[in-house]
Amino acid sequence: MQPILTIDNVGKTYSNGFTALKPVSLAIRKGEIFALLGPNGAGKTTLISIICGLTSASSGSVHVAGHDIETAYRQARSIIGLVPQELTADAFETVWATVSFTRGLFGKKRNDAYVEKVLKDLTLWDKRDSKIMTLSGGMKRRVLIAKALAHEPDLLFLDEPTAGVDVELRRDMWRVVQDLRNSGVTIFLTTHYIEEAQEMADRVGVIRKGELILVEEKAALMEKLGRKELTVHLQTAIDAVPPQLAEFGLLLADDGASLTYTYKTGHERTGITALLRALDDAGLRLRDLETRQSTLEDIFIDLVRTQA
Numbered sequence: 001m002q003p004i005l006t007i008d009n010v011g012k013t014y015s016n017g018f019t020a021l022k023p024v025s026l027a028i029r030k031g032e033i034f035a036l037l038g039p040n041g042a043g044k045t046t047l048i049s050i051i052c053g054l055t056s057a058s059s060g061s062v063h064v065a066g067h068d069i070e071t072a073y074r075q076a077r078s079i080i081g082l083v084p085q086e087l088t089a090d091a092f093e094t095v096w097a098t099v100s101f102t103r104g105l106f107g108k109k110r111n112d113a114y115v116e117k118v119l120k121d122l123t124l125w126d127k128r129d130s131k132i133m134t135l136s137g138g139m140k141r142r143v144l145i146a147k148a149l150a151h152e153p154d155l156l157f158l159d160e161p162t163a164g165v166d167v168e169l170r171r172d173m174w175r176v177v178q179d180l181r182n183s184g185v186t187i188f189l190t191t192h193y194i195e196e197a198q199e200m201a202d203r204v205g206v207i208r209k210g211e212l213i214l215v216e217e218k219a220a221l222m223e224k225l226g227r228k229e230l231t232v233h234l235q236t237a238i239d240a241v242p243p244q245l246a247e248f249g250l251l252l253a254d255d256g257a258s259l260t261y262t263y264k265t266g267h268e269r270t271g272i273t274a275l276l277r278a279l280d281d282a283g284l285r286l287r288d289l290e291t292r293q294s295t296l297e298d299i300f301i302d303l304v305r306t307q308a
């Protein structure tokens with residue numbers, strides 16, 4: 001299937017000589033939720049700004065549904081909705097006015113039924129006549145989403161949609177995003193919350209210091225997540241793993257005093273009972289046991305560290 005967004009070797013060096021983005025290539029599939037995960041300053045906003053045509057790239061090209069963001073800006077931009085990080089909505093306008101006005105800016109014909117649907121979907125309908133300044137932070141964020149959806153885009157960018165909001169509001173926002181995807185909108189979001197990527201994304205990209213260091217299906221990451229390690233501390237150190245324990249794929253610590261067994265948590269049989277029996281049969285006496293679950297955070301930290 002033709003991707004809805006194609007990013008081809010897009011790099012950015014700002015006028016002060018700072019390279020915020022090393023050449024990035026990425027294709028976004030229609031209908032997916034893609035989460036770009038990275039620490040503050042990694043280049044997430046820079047990449048989104050280039051894709052949406054707000055900043056020009058120093059190299060490479062961006063195509064949205066086949067339209068080049070530079071040479072066919074209007075066509076490309078009409079397919080994109082952008083929810084910015086900052087709350088920049090017009091304080092004195094009503095919710096209804098600001099959303100319908102934004103639709104007009106894109107040259108779209110007035111369509112009250114569509115605006116009504118967007119406001120209802122975002123549970124803003126009761127607030128349609130309220131001035132933006134009177135709304136709570138969570139409601140203001142919903143207004144930003146409604147504005148971004150006003151011209152019926154197929155591809156929605158959310159730049160740090162839940163930065164600085166409380167846990168309840170974050171979960172609420174996650175539901176909103178899932179509903180949008182279910183209505184057929186492709187979602188590209190940036191976040192520095194690992195949990196957010198884990199909760200929502202179909203695919204995750206990790207960006208660090210302007211470099212896209214990983215793009216993977218979330219399911220594959222979860223597969224890694226689903227691993228656990230059992231470390232067995234021995235009463236007496238050994239020089240090598242006894243051959244009869246080979247099938248367990250044990251890792252012997254450098255000091256010979258512990259063995260680590262890796263298993264999948266999702267499986268009914270972990271193999272732990274068999275391992276303990278085999279250790280006993282091999283004459284190894286245990287001092288202590290320890291288990292540890294790997295998390296997306298570990299994977300993320302490992303990645304960032306190994307690439308340092």
Ligand SMILES: Nc1ncnc2c1ncn2[C@@H]1O[C@H](COP(=O)(O)OP(=O)(O)OP(=O)(O)O)[C@@H](O)[C@H]1O
Pocket residue numbers: 014015016018020038039040041042043044045046047160192
């Ligand atoms: N106009 C600019 N001129 C020079 N450097 C810039 C400019 N805009 C951003 N940068 C730098 O580029 C780097 C990437 O910034 P960017 O805003 O893309 O990061 P980010 O991943 O979105 O982080 P955050 O989550 O904090 O917004 C940062 O080091 C930033 O200081």
